[in-house]
Amino acid sequence: MNIVFFAHPTFLNQQSMQRFARMLTEGMKQRGHTVELWSPQARVLQLPALPVMRKWLAYIDQYIVFPREVRARLKNCSPDTLFVLTDNALGPYLPIVANRPHVIHCHDFLAQRSALGEIPENPTSWTGRNYQAYIRRGYSMGKRFIPISQKTKDDLSRMLSAPPLTSEVVYNGLNQPFTPSDPGAARTLLSEKFGIDLSAGYLLHVGGNIWYKNRLGVLEIYDAWRSTAQQNLPLLMIGEAPDAPLLTKQAASAFKTNIHFLSRVDDEYVRLAYVGASVFLFPSLAEGFGWPIAEAMASGCPVITTNEAPMTEVAGKAGFLIPRRPNNPASVNDWANEAARVVETILDLSPEEHKTVVALGLKNSERFNPEKALDHFEQLYQKIAEEDGLNTA
Structure with a gap:
């Protein structure tokens, strides 16, 4: 042909x-x-x-x-x-x-x-x-x-x-070989590469600054979670260099020293970041598909994403779903607090429960061969x- x-x-x-x-x-x-x-x-x-x-x-x-x-x-x-x-x-x-x-x-x-x-x-x-x-x-x-x-x-x-x-x-x-491996080893390599202590784990987001990726929402969730959490895991934001609104939001955060923007990251280290992450945050407002959901699951990482299509199509029954970020500013805090509780739920999973979540994600990611x-x-x-x-x- x-x-x-x-x-x-x-x-x-x-x-x-x-x-x-x-x-x-x-x-x-x-x-x-x-x-x-x-x-x-x-x-x-x-x-x-x-x-x-x-x-x-x-x-x-x-x-x-x-x-x-x-x-x-x-x-x-x-x-x-x-x-x-x-x-x-x-x-x-x-x-x-x-x-x-x-x-x-x-x-x-x-x-x-x-x-x-x-x-x-x-x-x-x-x-x-x-x-x-x-x-x-x-x-x-x-x-x-x-x-x-x-x-x-x-x-x-x-x-x-x-x-x-x-x-x-x-x-x-999937256009790269995303596979699970030892999270501890991945965290060690990433800590050495970026000069950040990631040994206890971290929250991760991968995406650009385009409006629907909702990177501001990621920071809002992180702030809400850190405000009540006993852990102080850092947040890695891999993708484009932050724009002015993101930098302003970071500067206003009480946890700004734990928010790390990483741009121009080689694919090898993006794959490692998925493997080592404790939770992957993907609260998109909209998508054509939402590839990072499948990439994270294929790497053995639990995923939180938006309870709307097509994110639900990609996540299947393996993701943790949260509502779409509201357009009304008065409702954003409630939304971020609800998402923060989901973060805490994942971090509180027992080893057996975590193993089950990872297995569901791996099985789901097989659809994207x-x-x-x-x-x-x-x-x-x-x-x-x-x-x-x-x-x-």
């Missing part, structure tokens, strides 16, 4: 999307298919310009230069080619291949829902609303979709004016290609 994958440009530094595109291209090559990866290149963006102009130069490369290049490539492209958009945010490219066999991977519709005013925590500007409308007009021409979760599938159905020919949920596979995911993608690609009359031999 001939497959062309459309991917986000590397100059946007969207690491998760780049890893997903690589997983697909390498996985399909290993399965014997002829594969090409098409993505915008930094052409206009290479020109000297003020920093404020770089976003607009990037748009020119993505939405003017690249579509012209695609149309030129199509002249030499085999008619027996399946075109795969690796993300629904690549919707503006779909009209170019809408009349040819295609499928669109859908990760989340959070930006789309924000533009429609559905998410009060993330108001969208006039330009942002029009940009999201532009994306939606593109992918709405699609006929075949592969959502990453049932939640994403439900959102997709609301975004489309008519049911698509294909909309089948496929959970991705990367080879099984790639096999499922391949089966869907083959089915779509055959239904659309392609020669897949």
